[in-house]
Amino acid sequence: MIRDLNESDRNQTIELVNQFYRKVNELELDGLFRIRPRAATKFTDIYFKLIGTGKVYMRGFFDESELVSLLIGRIEEKPHLEEERSLFIDLAVTKLGKKKKGYMTSLLLDVDLWCKEKSIPAMELRAILQNEEAIRFWDKSSFERFYIRYRKRIR
Numbered sequence: 001m002i003r004d005l006n007e008s009d010r011n012q013t014i015e016l017v018n019q020f021y022r023k024v025n026e027l028e029l030d031g032l033f034r035i036r037p038r039a040a041t042k043f044t045d046i047y048f049k050l051i052g053t054g055k056v057y058m059r060g061f062f063d064e065s066e067l068v069s070l071l072i073g074r075i076e077e078k079p080h081l082e083e084e085r086s087l088f089i090d091l092a093v094t095k096l097g098k099k100k101k102g103y104m105t106s107l108l109l110d111v112d113l114w115c116k117e118k119s120i121p122a123m124e125l126r127a128i129l130q131n132e133e134a135i136r137f138w139d140k141s142s143f144e145r146f147y148i149r150y151r152k153r154i155r
Helices: 007-026 039-053 103-117 132-140
Strands: 002-004 056-063 066-078 084-094 123-125
Touching: 002 103, 007 039, 007 056, 007 066, 007 084, 039 056, 056 103, 066 103, 066 123, 084 103
Parallel strands: 084 123
Antiparallel strands: 002 056, 056 066, 066 084
16 A cells, blocks of 8 residues: 555655665765765655645555555755746655565655646656666566766865
């Protein structure tokens, strides 16, 4: 079942966000890009504070009472573009051992409807190239590669 996340889901949300952050920190990146301890708690709490604004999508797929997948995004205002605004997906993650069961696909269908209701014409996200599992997933999804983001470490 898909539903909005709320404060009673805080611990499960932090656990799932932490799972994603641990995965990112295991990747061999540039040595500088590392997620700090307790970042999952801060990230989750910031989004919970924004829930009432109508500017965030924060829903999860629950198998009974267990949070197995979540998608968190925020509306970005873009007055300089014809689209005017989009939904930026900050985090999309499925619990280890629960992948390939359609949970994220269901959340993506739900977020499509949410965007249509709010007249949001586009969604965007970033994926770390080293996260090959994520790249494969997004390449198979209805998302298209759109632009490349470059990074340079200053030494």
